[in-house]
Amino acid sequence: MGTIFPREEKAEQIFDEILKNPRACDRLKNTFFAAIPSAEESEGAGTDIPGTVFAAALFNAYENKDLSAFMMAVCNNSVFDLLRNSFLIPIRFNDKGVENPILLTDENGKFLDESELHFWEKKYKMFRELFEQQNEIPDYQMYMADGFRENHFYSDESEVETRKISEHRGILLMFNFPESIEFEINEEKIYAIVWEALMRLQEALPRALMYYGKRDENGVEKHTSTLGIFLPFCHFEREMEKTIELANGIGLGCREAILAEMKAQAK
Structure with a gap:
């Protein structure tokens, strides 16, 4: 053009x-x-x-x-900063090597840093109650986590710098794919499905974050792709149980849509 x-x-x-x-x-x-x-x-x-x-x-x-x-x-935003910070595109897990979201609990719901637990006792108690009563869902985990968004700006020396914004503590729902699944689906089709799920998420739960992609842990890339929905306490604490139910429906629906598309392409 x-x-x-x-x-x-x-x-x-x-x-x-x-x-x-x-x-x-x-x-x-x-x-x-x-x-x-x-x-x-x-x-x-x-x-x-x-x-x-x-x-x-x-x-x-x-x-x-x-x-x-x-x-x-x-x-103080790139074009894609504006899109992400307007909740119009999902966030890649640990984009550019920066851990996001940051997990605060393990897969058993135990707080990872006991020395910090007393600062967050009330929030952790809420999380534990929800963790204990969650439904059994295959390839699914619930974590307490910190999530954030980013923007980019120029320093006085004209260097590009990155800044965390909207840092919040909340509950992260992780929708994994079976390790036996190999992603040969067209990346654009995956993204289109995830984007449609993000739009549904924003309709139902404005300001919830959606993550997607492969999650690196300790510098080692896992071989399963993952979807994530992050629910900040500051926005959803009062109705967190209902919020998780809505988020699970969207996350599971997105995962099933991707799996269905993969099966259709494999034929």
């Missing part, structure tokens, strides 16, 4: 000269935000970043046709 306007000639030369002049960069930044009436009132809208960082991000985005490079300077 072509650009809307013809690209300027000698753009790199123009950009280089502007970047040498911090006052010129500031004027460019101020002109941009002046065209957005509400920008000055929006916390974290990018108005507080140095003009040189703003200009470098703008020029880099123009030269490389990289929208995310500019979005990070304007709103």
Whole structure:
């Protein structure tokens, strides 16, 4: 797809000269935000970043046709940060080697760090009650966990940095696939099924997180793919039992849809 306007000639030369002049960069930044009436009132809208960082991000985005490079300077989010943080796409387990979600209990429901237990005694008691009364479901686990989302931004040195946002403690439901299953299904079809399940999840339980993919543990990749639904206490604590029931229905339905698609393709 072509650009809307013809690209300027000698753009790199123009950009280089502007970047040498911090006052010129500031004027460019101020002109941009002046065209957005509400920008000055929006916390974290990018108005507080140095003009040189703003200009470098703008020029880099123009030269490389990289929208995310500019979005990070304007709103501290890449394009896919915006999608994830709007609950419009699922989160990959332990994306880019960062553990997320962080498990706080083992498969038997025991708290992993006894020294921290007294800080979370009330939440853990709730979790244990739900853990003990859960239905027996094949290839399914319930954990107490910490989950979070991320955004990306530029440091004052124009380096891309990652920041955790919306860190919450809650209950993680894990829907595993049998280890005997080998995923030869088209990745796009898996993603389409997971995305539809995420939309159902947001309709029923807004602000629940959905994870998918292969979960790495201690640097070793497991050979089973997994679906996960994370339910923060801050949003669902008052009706957690009912919430888990709804989430289980969506998670199990998603897993069954993927298995059905795999069987159909194998024929």
